[in-house]
Amino acid sequence: MEFLKSFIHGVKSQLAVHLFRARVGHGLFWVSVGFLLLVAGVVVSVNLKNQWNYKTLKPRGQVGLNFKNSIEMIEVGSLVLGHNAGVSAVCSAVASAGSGLLIQSGLPVFTKNVVFSVLLGFLLPLWCLTFAVEGLGAEREGKTLFWLFSKPVPRSSIYVGKFLAILPWVLIWSLGGFFVLAVCAGDCGLFAFKLFWQPIALASVTYASVFFFMGACLPRASLIALAYAFVVETLLGSMPGSLKQLSVAFYARCIMFQKSADLGVVLEQGGGYGDFSETMAICFMMGIALLFLVAGIFFFGKIELRGQR
Amino acid sequence: MGVSSDSAKPDAVPLWCRKVSKWHGNFLGLNDLSLELRPGITALLGSNGSGKSTLMNLISGQLFPDTGSIQVFGIDPWTWQGKKLVGYSPDLDYFYPSWSIKDFLARMACLAGVESKRVPSLLNEILLVVGLSSVQTTLLRRCSLGMRQRAKIAHAILMDPPLLILDEPFRGIDPVGRRDLVQLLLQFQALGKTILVSSHELEEIEKLTDQVVMLRSGRVVSAGPVSRARDRLLNKPVEIALEIQANERIRFLAQSVLSHPEVLGVRLPEGEKHVLMVLTRKPELVFSHLVMMSIENNFLIRRLEVVDEAPAEVMESLFEG
Numbered sequence: 001m002e003f004l005k006s007f008i009h010g011v012k013s014q015l016a017v018h019l020f021r022a023r024v025g026h027g028l029f030w031v032s033v034g035f036l037l038l039v040a041g042v043v044v045s046v047n048l049k050n051q052w053n054y055k056t057l058k059p060r061g062q063v064g065l066n067f068k069n070s071i072e073m074i075e076v077g078s079l080v081l082g083h084n085a086g087v088s089a090v091c092s093a094v095a096s097a098g099s100g101l102l103i104q105s106g107l108p109v110f111t112k113n114v115v116f117s118v119l120l121g122f123l124l125p126l127w128c129l130t131f132a133v134e135g136l137g138a139e140r141e142g143k144t145l146f147w148l149f150s151k152p153v154p155r156s157s158i159y160v161g162k163f164l165a166i167l168p169w170v171l172i173w174s175l176g177g178f179f180v181l182a183v184c185a186g187d188c189g190l191f192a193f194k195l196f197w198q199p200i201a202l203a204s205v206t207y208a209s210v211f212f213f214m215g216a217c218l219p220r221a222s223l224i225a226l227a228y229a230f231v232v233e234t235l236l237g238s239m240p241g242s243l244k245q246l247s248v249a250f251y252a253r254c255i256m257f258q259k260s261a262d263l264g265v266v267l268e269q270g271g272g273y274g275d276f277s278e279t280m281a282i283c284f285m286m287g288i289a290l291l292f293l294v295a296g297i298f299f300f301g302k303i304e305l306r307g308q309r
Numbered sequence: 310m311g312v313s314s315d316s317a318k319p320d321a322v323p324l325w326c327r328k329v330s331k332w333h334g335n336f337l338g339l340n341d342l343s344l345e346l347r348p349g350i351t352a353l354l355g356s357n358g359s360g361k362s363t364l365m366n367l368i369s370g371q372l373f374p375d376t377g378s379i380q381v382f383g384i385d386p387w388t389w390q391g392k393k394l395v396g397y398s399p400d401l402d403y404f405y406p407s408w409s410i411k412d413f414l415a416r417m418a419c420l421a422g423v424e425s426k427r428v429p430s431l432l433n434e435i436l437l438v439v440g441l442s443s444v445q446t447t448l449l450r451r452c453s454l455g456m457r458q459r460a461k462i463a464h465a466i467l468m469d470p471p472l473l474i475l476d477e478p479f480r481g482i483d484p485v486g487r488r489d490l491v492q493l494l495l496q497f498q499a500l501g502k503t504i505l506v507s508s509h510e511l512e513e514i515e516k517l518t519d520q521v522v523m524l525r526s527g528r529v530v531s532a533g534p535v536s537r538a539r540d541r542l543l544n545k546p547v548e549i550a551l552e553i554q555a556n557e558r559i560r561f562l563a564q565s566v567l568s569h570p571e572v573l574g575v576r577l578p579e580g581e582k583h584v585l586m587v588l589t590r591k592p593e594l595v596f597s598h599l600v601m602m603s604i605e606n607n608f609l610i611r612r613l614e615v616v617d618e619a620p621a622e623v624m625e626s627l628f629e630g
Contacts, residue, residue, distance in 0.1 A: 013420045017419055144405060146399060146401060146403075150464075152390070152392040152422060153392075304372045
């Protein structure tokens, strides 16, 4: 009971001291800002060309004609075959349905090209590690851990308190960045944001837990976190087969896959994202977050302040 | 002032170390050290690398002993309960540079569990005690070494702990500040606190206490009043190595050296035919005797030195250096 009381006090005091004092302006922060601006610029330029749809894509196995040309051909066909009312009606119906599909194709195109690949595979891990590694990593690097360790509170409360203190920053930065990209993409982007903000938030919490662990328990945590982000999340996460299941992004994609499938939109064929139900994917992500949180509490509790002078 | 601790076991010894060893990689920082402290001020002395800071880090729960155990008022200082009982001013100089002294102490008080409504009055009191009231809004990155040193001492006494561990507290503090700090520590002693102070400022240490613990190579070589330590160390025999060029005369030399009244014994180390080891309590007298003998008997001395660090030299460097 005394431990619990002290633990709660420790968490509360860490929140009181550190909640609104995340360090911005360091190198990684500006790298994150830079990448956000870069990707937002690309998204805006695509939006200006009205290309968030399948108009310029070619149907599988077709050479020469893209979707838009194909539908136009069918429309022309319905006019040419106007003397045959039945065929003309079928052609008109197919052309109308195709046009409708093209208008609605913004969601899968934006999701596949921006959310699945760029955001989940690269930007989100980078944004999360910007704040999560700094949480206790900055105290390690700045050799100020002593000031925390000398307090009469359990080490676990310091770890949990600091983690909770950086979490709002991680979420604001991740969801804020996603929202900026969504706004830049227009209607299809905003629709994707409404549909996918929850898996993005959950992935952010999971990334935060992984990177916070690295910052608290490993030397040169920023480099290790960057290496993890690129090797595991970007490279492994985009590989075919089951290797991608090692990445956090895979489970976020599974949730997105299910959410869009509920609307009748299939985001990516054969990616294995349909193999995990939404509930399973949520459980996996929460499990990873919890695993790293517990591991962090364990290892952080054993840190000795060697070489602090 | 401050918050008194309720986690101490009644009648427990303020500090109890039993057979404590601590390795830093391949270096043995503390070697089978046993120590017990009673209320009052005790000075911790020793040359660099003798294990002072390692011992202080262990007592304050920043390090964990590899073997043996440490108890502070009957509680393991590594635990959070133990941290309530120890106020530690370390010999490190890393702060949050963008915080002011006042912000730093306020946040440390918050983290330590002081109720927020009590923080302002507690800070006023402590800043006054350590002499930082007039500069409390100065950013830590702009503070002088002396100001940061006082901030560390303020941090150590924030929770009014019964055991204070101060690692080099006089470093960087001006003479007036030193006098004030000596007075402050004497006041704490009068309140029944236990204080362990390490310092190279022996003038201040002698004003503070007569009780010293002397460390050497991670071991306690002396504990008790300064006079006893001085006597014990000065009377400890040391060994002198004498190397000459012609080994056939070494036995003659051994017999001649033994005739000197200050020589306690001689030995011929195995495998070193030219070397004679001489045991004495007065190395300076034996040195001149050996030099005279070499001139009279016409043999060439290759080496003449004390083989281990003489306690007398340690004392000299500590008390007269």
